[in-house]
């Protein structure tokens with residue numbers, strides 16, 4: 087648990103340092119302009135505590151102030167001023183998307199948090215749907231993906247690649263990768279961006295794309311916020327499907343499950359979305375894997391017993407137009423006939439495209455109502471090469487984990503050829519690798535539902551990966567030392583470091599990733 091509180095003098099230091107920002111402080115009202123820096127938005131101090139929290143709920147770094155930018159120029163002005171203060175100033179700048187990081191990655195101790203959502207409104211989105219060129223949307227870096235979807239749906243269009251949850255920001259997921267069940271076909275979100283506008287660590291506003299300033303473009307994609315703040319992204323669009331057939335089936339045999347997943351992601355004719363999850367229930371009582379789904383055969387389904395086995399749920403969707411539902415039924419029938427799931431466990435439901443994409447939000451609302459959303463989330467996300475996934479599964483689902491009641495365990499394959507190796511994202515070397523996400527919640531202070539319990543299981547899994555030479559890479563990695571980051575990047579560290587020196591030479595940006603530290607500051611831990 088990392089807890090850092092700011093000393094008041096840092097606030098004073100910030101005032102002196104910025105020396106002239108128009109500031110709003112709730113109890114003092116609007117302060118008089120103090121100097122040459124003019125903002126369209128404002129700096130505030132009343133919401134520093136909120137900016138010191140994130141979804142992970144395990145780390146709290148108190149910033150000195152929060153910038154609510156009114157324009158891209160505000161972001162540039164603030165970063166430029168901090169850059170001009172030089173390396174001896176302790177000030178850093180953390181872009182905050184929706185604060186859905188797991189361990190303080192969008193926080194800064196004593197620095198400035200830039201609330202990117204202030205620049206995320208729908209009015210700032212531009213959809214281009216000309217007949218002459220592929221459609222795209224120019225979206226602010228602080229836009230939530232759900233709002234990008236609402237905006238593009240007005241034109242009958244939608245982005246191609248998603249995350250499972252849409253209340254995340256464009257800049258936040260593009261700084262990681264953005265992976266979901268569409269990635270096997272479309273690539274991750276970082277493979278579906280045509281252009282970025284970035285405020286670098288020097289405060290310059292740079293437009294970049296594969297053809298223009300391409301080093302910065304590729305560096306920023308998956309760049310963990312290290313090279314600049316993404317203020318706009320040009321995202322590729324496609325015609326939006328109307329409806330989705332959403333299917334779940336169960337396997338008790340891991341080999342059949344993964345072979346079917348791999349066959350599906352490698353086929354030309356296949357589903358539009360392919361994921362999977364693991365259900366460990368040694369008690370034999372199944373959890374709610376199929377709530378709100380209809381059984382294909384209700385009689386058979388009612389007889390299904392899990393017998394306490396570990397089960398693997400394959401989840402797929404097929405997009406369709408209601409007027410052509412019979413064609414979809416036929417295609418789905420053919421695809422399902424090739425799979426080896428337990429026949430009595432075929433369930434499906436038909437929902438709108440929007441309902442499907444926004445599915446996790448419905449769970450969020452339920453969890454919030456029970457006070458179970460704002461609890462610690464000691465998540466562990468691993469990318470495991472195909473060649474070691476069986477060994478991994480045998481040990482982790484057979485020995486280390488006794489149940490999956492602490493949260494979902496995702497497991498699905500993606501293909502490396504859909505990822506652009508010029509970006510900063512680090513993935514295993516093999517063509518097929520698996521995303522395995524242990525999405526634990528820790529609502530209790532002690533015992534089975536505690537952070538300590540989840541972390542000890544995570545540590546056992548990591549320890550096994552290390553000793554067994556699984557060759558995994560962490561996604562959303564929470565490393566705390568540069569040594570760990572060097573090992574993570576491997577041969578790509580040199581490029582990552584070179585880009586840092588080029589675009590953020592004073593290490594001002596995204597200090598919460600704990601990759602580089604400003605000369606005047608120790609590496610945070």
Ligand code: FAD
Nearest residue numbers: 183184185186187192227249250255257258264265311316
């Ligand atoms: P933040 O957490 O606020 O920021 C993340 C990092 O990016 C920080 O270092 C921050 O400084 C930096 N940053 C933020 N905005 C910018 C910007 N505009 N420019 C440059 N740097 C910036 N990820 C997936 O890939 N697939 C999933 O299916 C998926 N599902 C998720 C479901 C849930 C419920 C949650 C909580 C997270 C999920 N994620 C998933 C992880 C998600 O990608 C990360 O949480 C990510 O951090 C995005 O969250 P955010 O937009 O709130 O960004």
